[in-house]
Amino acid sequence: MSLKISIVGGGYVGLVTGTCFAELGHEVTIIEIDPEKVRAINDGKPPIFENGLGDLLKKNAGKRLRARTDYDSVASADIVFISVGTPPKPDGSANLSYIESASTSIGKVLKNNRSYCVITVKSTVPPGTTEKIVWPAVIQASGKTENEIGFAMNPEFLREGRAVEDFLHPDRIVIGCSDPRAGNRVADVYQNIQAPIIHTGLTAAEMIKYASNSFLATKISFSNEIGNLCKVLGIDVYEVMKGVGLDARIGPLFLNAGAGFGGSCFPKDVSALVSLAKENGEDPVLLESVLTVNEHQPHRMISIVEKRVGVIKGKRIAILGLAFKDNTDDIRDSRAIPVIQELVEKGACVTAYDPLAIPNMQKIFPAIEYCSTAAGALTGADACLVMTEWPEFSKIDKEFGLMAHKIVIEGRRILTWKGGEGICW
Numbered sequence: 001m002s003l004k005i006s007i008v009g010g011g012y013v014g015l016v017t018g019t020c021f022a023e024l025g026h027e028v029t030i031i032e033i034d035p036e037k038v039r040a041i042n043d044g045k046p047p048i049f050e051n052g053l054g055d056l057l058k059k060n061a062g063k064r065l066r067a068r069t070d071y072d073s074v075a076s077a078d079i080v081f082i083s084v085g086t087p088p089k090p091d092g093s094a095n096l097s098y099i100e101s102a103s104t105s106i107g108k109v110l111k112n113n114r115s116y117c118v119i120t121v122k123s124t125v126p127p128g129t130t131e132k133i134v135w136p137a138v139i140q141a142s143g144k145t146e147n148e149i150g151f152a153m154n155p156e157f158l159r160e161g162r163a164v165e166d167f168l169h170p171d172r173i174v175i176g177c178s179d180p181r182a183g184n185r186v187a188d189v190y191q192n193i194q195a196p197i198i199h200t201g202l203t204a205a206e207m208i209k210y211a212s213n214s215f216l217a218t219k220i221s222f223s224n225e226i227g228n229l230c231k232v233l234g235i236d237v238y239e240v241m242k243g244v245g246l247d248a249r250i251g252p253l254f255l256n257a258g259a260g261f262g263g264s265c266f267p268k269d270v271s272a273l274v275s276l277a278k279e280n281g282e283d284p285v286l287l288e289s290v291l292t293v294n295e296h297q298p299h300r301m302i303s304i305v306e307k308r309v310g311v312i313k314g315k316r317i318a319i320l321g322l323a324f325k326d327n328t329d330d331i332r333d334s335r336a337i338p339v340i341q342e343l344v345e346k347g348a349c350v351t352a353y354d355p356l357a358i359p360n361m362q363k364i365f366p367a368i369e370y371c372s373t374a375a376g377a378l379t380g381a382d383a384c385l386v387m388t389e390w391p392e393f394s395k396i397d398k399e400f401g402l403m404a405h406k407i408v409i410e411g412r413r414i415l416t417w418k419g420g421e422g423i424c425w
């Protein structure tokens with residue numbers, strides 16, 4: 001069955017989702033307010049770096065996949081997905097203004113849609129958003145009755161760098177819906193994907209997404225706390241967490257200690273859940289600690305450098321990895337940012353290498369020295385901090401010989417070379 005799908009928001013999630021839906025045989029229109037992104041999508045050139053996305057986009061752009069700045073496609077859509085951003089407000093709560101304005105824009109055009117249509121939220125939103133914000137905005141702007149429109153919440157679990165693979169082979173598909181008819185329409189979209197489908201109410205689906213991200217973030221902060229103690233006691237935390245993770249009740253993933261979690265989602269989603277808990281009179285002790293541990297990790301790395309090299313001022317410090325994780329050029333909330341910030345404030349001469357993320361980091365730190373190879377960054381360095389788990393870093397070996405002092409602090413365990421004086425984590 002081929003459905004007519006409109007996706008509002010052609011950023012990371014909208015683009016990956018839209019391209020994959022087209023690949024599954026649906027007719028997809030991505031509605032994106034940024035004309036440059038629209039042009040790039042229609043030219044078959046992804047405006048983001050994502051493994052495997054370029055080929056799929058090239059194959060489908062101009063055929064089953066189109067991008068537009070207008071909302072016209074909503075008038076004939078079977079289903080509309082909302083995948084606009086939900087960035088944090090200064091108090092940590094989620095900014096839902098993009099969700100609200102997208103819902104109103106959808107409603108205005110939906111007036112002209114003569115068939116049944118399901119409005120589905122894919123963005124990560126606090127429980128109650130679909131019911132209390134999206135639903136009334138769409139109904140009010142469209143003048144339709146609830147028999148003519150269904151509402152659903154279908155959270156997305158893809159990881160950047162592995163997004164296409166995650167989308168096409170998910171562990172589960174969660175569909176929260178206003179009524180079974182709406183839920184079945186969303187399930188039809190995924191009919192060619194093999195995965196268990198969980199049908200829930202709207203608010204439970206919204207909460208599943210926050211709880212999942214927060215649990216993963218908790219695993220990381222837990223590993224970091226154990227790692228910090230291991231460091232003091234001279235124990236290898238990676239050996240410890242391997243032993244811990246082999247317990248089937250715990251599992252081996254997301255137990256890597258080091259620089260802490262970055263990216264556009266874990267920090268923002270845990271903060272939003274903390275905010276939501278407080279608004280509802282709860283004291284989210286555990287979740288606040290998850291954030292506190294995470295904030296301290298970059299500073300701990302610098303303390304280790306200071307113990308090894310003494311005063312930072314005037315020292316040449318190499319940063320390997322700027323992206324918040326491997327296989328992406330995304331630096332949103334990258335742990336490299338607070339590390340570079342503190343080093344610069346302390347008067348270090350910072351050199352940096354990343355296979356993809358240098359142009360993005362140059363916008364934040366234009367004055368540090370960027371190198372086109374790891375060897376360039378390491379030459380003459382007094383210490384090196386590894387901030388991203390890029391697989392190519394595992395091959396670095398003789399390049400460490402170019403350093404003035406072989407002090408290597410691993411914020412990510414990726415190196416196989418073990419000749420440093422101060423390998424941490």
Ligand SMILES: NC(=O)C1=CN([C@@H]2O[C@H](COP(=O)(O)OP(=O)(O)OC[C@H]3O[C@@H](n4cnc5c(N)ncnc54)[C@H](O)[C@@H]3O)[C@@H](O)[C@H]2O)C=CC1
Pocket residue numbers: 008009010011012013014031032033034037083084085086098101102105122123124125156157158159160264265
């Ligand atoms: N980035 C990721 O890996 C994942 C993100 N999410 C969630 O998905 C949502 C979107 O995230 P991203 O795609 O990363 O954000 P993004 O910032 O990359 O993309 C959002 C896009 O929406 C566009 N937009 C904003 N208002 C619009 C409107 N009224 N009409 C049309 N387009 C509009 C923006 O121009 C932007 O291109 C967030 O809630 C996020 O938490 C969920 C899973 C994974």
Ligand SMILES: O=C(O)[C@H]1O[C@H](OP(=O)(O)OP(=O)(O)OC[C@H]2O[C@@H](n3ccc(=O)[nH]c3=O)[C@H](O)[C@@H]2O)[C@H](O)[C@@H](O)[C@@H]1O
Pocket residue numbers: 124156157158159160161213216220253254255256257258259260261262263264265266324325
């Ligand atoms: O909601 C989202 O946006 C997404 O957030 C994360 O995906 P993502 O942020 O792309 O990347 P992850 O692979 O989860 O890594 C996040 C951060 O945690 C760090 N991390 C990860 C694993 C680990 O063991 N230790 C650790 O420090 C990574 O280096 C990275 O900085 C989730 O894994 C996705 O399921 C979710 O859809």
